[in-house]
Amino acid sequence: MNRVPGDTENAHSSSVESCPSLRDVHSINPAQLMARIESYEGREKKGISDVRRTFCLFVTFDLLFITLLWIIELNVKGGIETTLEKEVLQYDYSSSYFDIFLLAVFRFKVLILAYAMCRLRHWWAIAFTTAVTSAFLLAKVIISQLFSQGAFGYVLPIISFILAWIETWFLDFKVLPQEAEEENRFLIAHDASERAALLHPGVLSDGQFYSPPESVAGSDEDSEEKQDSEKPVV
DSSP: OOHHHHHHHHHHHHHHHHSOOHHHHHTOOHHHHHHHHHHHHHHHHHSSOHHHHHHHHHHHHHHHHHHHHHHHHHHHTTOHHHHHIIIIITOOTTTOSHHHHHHHHHHHHHHHIIIIISOOOSSHHHHHHHHHHHHHHHHHHHHSOGGGGOTHHHHHHHHHHHHHHHHHHHIIIIIHHHHHHHHHHHHHHHHHHHHHHHHOTTOOOTTOOOOOOHHHHHHHHHHHHHHHHHSOOO
């Protein structure tokens, strides 16, 4: 018989714990809330967060680093012009590194377009580029003859594979969760400011102090003097 009141008390206590108490809302400083909201709005006006900008810089580093390694490989093989003509104009899938360079260009274009220009908040673009990179590199390592061409036969595919997966990890575990957390903080701060405004309606900003018009007080005094003067003298 005593279980029903106990259950209701537990439900009531859990609901009270889940919602912010009135004491916590009263203790909020409206000035601090407005400062937080303005800082979040300033970040939104910038258009791109700091962590997303770092991700875009890393994607650019990916392209530049693969390009640098490819240029070094061209020099090692006997000159840029001769090797470039052999790898680009006389392209051979089993011995050329030109396709690994094009793979880095492909990752750069897709990721910058998706996450810098379109400001996408989903992982499908990075998943697509990483899947294409992984499948292409695995097929190239199995089918081609890169390992017989010296150290660059190992370096370029491995570095390209590692950089693609670092980009995936950084976006999925750093960029998207941090931006979602900042957005939740903004919504909580905005909600708290609205509650503070409702709970403290008497708090006025500068220049909003009320003063009664002087004419009303003066008219009351004039009417009282007029009534005293109109009384008959005994």
